[in-house]
Amino acid sequence: MTEEHVIKTDKLTKRFGDFTAIHAITFKVNKGEIFGFLGANGAGKTTAVRMLCGLSRPTSGNAEVVGCDVYKQPEEIKKNIGYMSQKFSLYEDLTVLENIRFFGGIYGLCSARIKSKTNELIEQLGLQNEVKKLVASLPLGWKQKLAFSVAIIHNPKIVFLDEPTSGVDPLMRRQFWELIYEAANDEITVFVTTHYMDEAEYCDRLSIMVDGRIEALDTPRNLKERFGVTTLDELFYQLAREAKRGG
Amino acid sequence: MKRLLAFIKKEFAHVLRDKKTLLILFGMPVVQVLLFGFVLTHEVKNVKTLIIDQSQDATSAKLISKIKANPYFKIEASTLNVRRVEQYFKKGNAKLAMVFPANFGREHAGLHRTKIQLIADASDPNYATTAENYLTAIVQDFNSEINWEADIRYTIQPEMRMLYNPELKGAPNFVPGVMALVLMIICVMMTAISIAKEKETGTMEILLLSPIKPFWIIVSKIIPHLVLSVIDVISILLLSVFVLDIPIKGSVLLLMAESTLFVVNCLSLGIFISVETSSQQAAMLISLMGMLLPTILLSGFMFPIENMPEVLQWGSNLLPAKWFYTIVKAIVIKGLGFPAIWKETLILLAITASLLGISLKRFKIRLE
Numbered sequence: 001m002t003e004e005h006v007i008k009t010d011k012l013t014k015r016f017g018d019f020t021a022i023h024a025i026t027f028k029v030n031k032g033e034i035f036g037f038l039g040a041n042g043a044g045k046t047t048a049v050r051m052l053c054g055l056s057r058p059t060s061g062n063a064e065v066v067g068c069d070v071y072k073q074p075e076e077i078k079k080n081i082g083y084m085s086q087k088f089s090l091y092e093d094l095t096v097l098e099n100i101r102f103f104g105g106i107y108g109l110c111s112a113r114i115k116s117k118t119n120e121l122i123e124q125l126g127l128q129n130e131v132k133k134l135v136a137s138l139p140l141g142w143k144q145k146l147a148f149s150v151a152i153i154h155n156p157k158i159v160f161l162d163e164p165t166s167g168v169d170p171l172m173r174r175q176f177w178e179l180i181y182e183a184a185n186d187e188i189t190v191f192v193t194t195h196y197m198d199e200a201e202y203c204d205r206l207s208i209m210v211d212g213r214i215e216a217l218d219t220p221r222n223l224k225e226r227f228g229v230t231t232l233d234e235l236f237y238q239l240a241r242e243a244k245r246g247g
Numbered sequence: 248m249k250r251l252l253a254f255i256k257k258e259f260a261h262v263l264r265d266k267k268t269l270l271i272l273f274g275m276p277v278v279q280v281l282l283f284g285f286v287l288t289h290e291v292k293n294v295k296t297l298i299i300d301q302s303q304d305a306t307s308a309k310l311i312s313k314i315k316a317n318p319y320f321k322i323e324a325s326t327l328n329v330r331r332v333e334q335y336f337k338k339g340n341a342k343l344a345m346v347f348p349a350n351f352g353r354e355h356a357g358l359h360r361t362k363i364q365l366i367a368d369a370s371d372p373n374y375a376t377t378a379e380n381y382l383t384a385i386v387q388d389f390n391s392e393i394n395w396e397a398d399i400r401y402t403i404q405p406e407m408r409m410l411y412n413p414e415l416k417g418a419p420n421f422v423p424g425v426m427a428l429v430l431m432i433i434c435v436m437m438t439a440i441s442i443a444k445e446k447e448t449g450t451m452e453i454l455l456l457s458p459i460k461p462f463w464i465i466v467s468k469i470i471p472h473l474v475l476s477v478i479d480v481i482s483i484l485l486l487s488v489f490v491l492d493i494p495i496k497g498s499v500l501l502l503m504a505e506s507t508l509f510v511v512n513c514l515s516l517g518i519f520i521s522v523e524t525s526s527q528q529a530a531m532l533i534s535l536m537g538m539l540l541p542t543i544l545l546s547g548f549m550f551p552i553e554n555m556p557e558v559l560q561w562g563s564n565l566l567p568a569k570w571f572y573t574i575v576k577a578i579v580i581k582g583l584g585f586p587a588i589w590k591e592t593l594i595l596l597a598i599t600a601s602l603l604g605i606s607l608k609r610f611k612i613r614l615e
Contacts, residue, residue: 053456075458083456087449093264094257105253106457134264 006031006158006189007052012061014047021047023212024061029158029191034184036203037193040240044212045193046086049162052191053083066157082151082188086163090147092136096127099135100150107154121149124179141172148179152188159183161192165199177202197232208236210243250459254467261441262471272437276429276479277486283421284491291319291377297332297341298325304352310389314345319381336368343367343378422487423575424548426506427568429483430476431513431542435534437472438517443530446521461610465603469514476510477503487579496582502575505588508595509571515602516567522606542568570594 007029014022021044029035039045050056052065054074062069068076083089090099100121104114122128125145135143144164152159161180165173177199180190192203200206200220207217216223216239220232229235262268296314300307314320323341335341346364354361365382367375445451454464480503487493495502517534524530543549545559546568552560563569570591577583585592 055452055455078456079458081456083453085449085452087452089449089453091257091261091450092448094260098257098260102253102257103457105256106250106454106459108250108458110249 004031005029006067007035007063007065007191009052009063010061012048012051012063013059014044014051014056015059021212022051022058025209025212025214027207027214027217029189030205031157032184032187032189033204034180034190034192034202036200036206037191037209038195038200038206038236039193039209040195040243043209043243045209046162048209049160049191049193053081053160054078080157082154082156082159084144084147084151084159084161084164086166090135090143090150093134095132095134096122096138096146097131099146100153103150104153109154117153121146121153125149141168141175144168144172145176145179148176148183152183155186156188158189158191161190163193163195165194165196170198173199197236200232200236206232208239210239215239251463251467254459254463255470258441258467258471262437262475268437272433272475273479273482275433276425276483279425279429280422280483280486281490283425284487291374291381293321294319294343294378294381295323295341296320297335297344298322299327299329299332299344299346300325301327301349302347302351302353306352306355306393307347310347310386313389314382314385317381317385319378320385332366341368342374343382345382421548422483422491422493423572423579424546426480426483426575427509427546427548427572428539428542430479430506430510430571431538431568432535433479434472434476434510434513435517435520435538436531437475438468438514439520439524439530439534440527441468441472442518442521443524443527446525447527462607465518465606465610468518469511472514473507473510476514477507480506480510493579495579497578497584501585502578505571505574505578505592505595508592508599509567509574512567512571512595512599512602515599515606519602519606519609522609522611541566545569546572548572565598567595567598 005028007027009028010026011024012022012026013020013024025048037045037048047056051058051070052063054065054070054077058070064070065077066080068080070077091102094102097118100118101114104117109117122131125142127142127146130138130142135146138146148159148161148164151161165176168176173196180192180202184190192199194200203220205217205219206223207214208223209215216227216235218226223235224230224232227235227238229238262272298311298314300311311322315322320343323335329346332341332344332346335344344366346366348362348364351361351363363386365379367379369375442451445454484495484499484502488495516538520533520537521530524533541562545552545555545563546566547563548568552563552569555563574588574591574595577588581587
């Protein structure tokens, strides 16, 4: 197992009938980095993430996640990853505490560990007064921070974030990214999809997806240099203009 | 095991937090049992009766007073004119008329044989037949009393015995039916909705991405609802024993065991429905329309299965409620033990196992 790369794909492809959602994408994600997965709506980001998580079976090509094959070892992969989707992923009718305990529980954490983790989380997020409140009553930004913390409650090797900050104001997004940096410091690899350019700047490396293909992949600085642009915004528009799918 | 426990705790929290669901869960059985028990009975009481006594003698007076004393009949009026009968029937002031002909007393005394006429409003045939049967019974009873007094011993009495339910009470029949119906609605709908809800809100994705296996997801969906449904069974039985006065003749333990089996059966049906649908609405519609109607019509609880066309009779065999209804009737009303119902039990077990098996197989581990 080459520990350098926690994700390796080789011509990974997904077709739905005649429609090819993902065209033979090949890339590698290094251990401990924050990997940005950019693309317009409909570019195929979510489909790619689902394949990597073992939630959706690829049509062809290969992929290894934490050293496990996505076809043969989806169960192994599930134990080692965390996941948070654009659709809000906590139980709204449970309290903050109940949510934390539930997710700790289904990931097999022992009760002492859940307890210490819960205290740690609540302190970190400043939720001391909201512990017994229903998640439904929290502001969206807090919910998403909590969802992220819950997604990494079992210290996974990789956490997949599928548009985690959509619909949140810039200030909250910034706070959210502080959590992401903390996770990266704890050696959790972060795989994040987004269409916010300010977030893209925070990533160690970026891949830009257009119509199911990876059109560019490098550090934000190298990308800007290579395409001769000053902001990622310009770069993104330049690439996205060629897109044929509506987004 | 720890994972399962966390999951079950969460399911309990879902149910206990939702006050509306709780109300349905515990309110519906009570309301249903009381409604069916008190309102929808075949029992006929307070039959409005019209007396036309053209004979006006001691024997007719004696018979009339005997009828008066009976709680099933209420004498509305007495008249001498037979033509008034129709008037009373049309206005709904009487359902039954009893005519003593002018020669009633004379014939009775002289020939020891006489006739009275019973006229019933048969626009509701069930009601009319039942009322007439009751009245005939009273007259026969009266006959035997007179014969006894007259010391004529060799009179043949036709005697009908209503086995198991001698008073022809409506409620004993309804309790097993309502039990099957209520459990069916509650269990099927609750589980169907609870999985469909996870799909709708997107939390199913998170569950599928966690290391918990589909089998355990299904088990943890079943257990909390099983506990709640057993509480329902107990409350239905308590109501029927203490409010509706229907004693449980057979073993309560056996009844509880069979009920639990039926509950698990319904829960697996709910899971099967939710595995096949993706929205709460669809799940609810299918469980209501698809299960409730056939259960009411074909389980034998409202309409006798023997009178149905053969295709429907065959079809009714697929309904778990039919078998459960038979089992409960056997235990509660006839007081029979397990040897009498092992076949039905086996069928329920088989249906449950196949539903669970299919659900597990069709449970999508991957999203497409």
